[in-house]
């Protein structure tokens with residue numbers, strides 16, 4: 001999908017950068033993490049790159065320019081956004097980068113007037129609750145269908 005919105009970036013005081021420039025993404029780093037994550041163990045690099053091409057991706061970079069985190073938003077930019085593949089590499093965790101990244105993503109003006117955001121998480125509810133995420137209001141109305149790649 002060609003991205004109609006030009007890439008944007010945000011710089012933190014200590015030099016960490018968040019960017020939506022797809023050309024900056026380091027898929028060696030992104031794939032190395034996602035393939036050992038609890039939600040997509042063994043995922044192929046081809047699938048990670050295909051998923052990124054068809055989504056709005058935020059790369060997190062250290063002051064030296066190396067990629068240290070990632071978040072991916074699957075969206076029509078009008079009604080729904082699904083936040084996925086959020087990670088910060090172990091060596092830079094605990095510095096508020098996850099919080100900083102999620103805050104920027106959910107407040108991105110390009111995604112400001114959506115009807116709904118969704119995500120799944122095993123244990124990071126506390127991270128997302130501060131940005132307005134909560135349990136499904138009526139779980140009996142939601143359905144999911146597993147595909148062959150699940």
Ligand SMILES: CC(C)(COP(=O)(O)OP(=O)(O)OC[C@H]1O[C@@H](n2cnc3c(N)ncnc32)[C@H](O)[C@@H]1OP(=O)(O)O)[C@@H](O)C(=O)NCCC(=O)NCCS
Nearest residue numbers: 086087088093094095096097098099121123124125126127
């Ligand atoms: C979750 C993750 C992105 C947080 O990144 P981080 O830069 O270390 O986090 P921060 O320093 O911004 O702190 C996150 C805050 O959320 C809270 N939190 C809640 N659940 C958490 C969880 N499962 N993991 C980490 N932090 C969590 C922390 O206590 C912290 O709260 P505080 O601001 O009151 O101190 C990172 O730990 C990570 O990559 N974890 C593995 C992948 C993962 O679980 N991703 C989320 C999938 S939904």
